[in-house]
Amino acid sequence: MEVKADDQSKRSPSTNSNVQSQNRNHNHTLTPEQEEHYSELFDQLDVDGDGRIDAKDLKEGLIRMGVPQVPGHAQKFMKKSDQNEDGHVDFAEFAICLENMRKN
Numbered sequence: 259m260e261v262k263a264d265d266q267s268k269r270s271p272s273t274n275s276n277v278q279s280q281n282r283n284h285n286h287t288l289t290p291e292q293e294e295h296y297s298e299l300f301d302q303l304d305v306d307g308d309g310r311i312d313a314k315d316l317k318e319g320l321i322r323m324g325v326p327q328v329p330g331h332a333q334k335f336m337k338k339s340d341q342n343e344d345g346h347v348d349f350a351e352f353a354i355c356l357e358n359m360r361k362n
């Protein structure tokens with residue numbers, strides 16, 4: 259009678275090792291605050307909400323955020339951020355790029 263799939267996901271407590279393994283695909287040193295900040299930014303830019311930013315999302319997202327449009331800027335950002343060159347910036351790529359921008 260129980261909904262097993264749902265039950266299972268709720269039952270497993272999110273342990274630290276679990277969280278760490280989720281983050282292993284980018285070797286970042288983000289604090290939880292930074293990660294939250296980036297995640298908010300990412301959500302704002304991912305206009306269609308599919309979990310990745312493409313050039314169209316970026317353009318529209320920047321307009322929505324009130325960022326002045328600089329011709330070629332979105333493309334440059336995409337090129338810089340899209341490390342595996344699949345035409346989309348996922349959150350890992352986004353976070354890495356913001357980190358690099360912050361350091362430089």
Ligand SMILES: [Ca+2]
Nearest residue numbers: 308310311315
């Ligand atoms: Ca998107």
Ligand SMILES: [Ca+2]
Nearest residue numbers: 340342344346
């Ligand atoms: Ca990519």
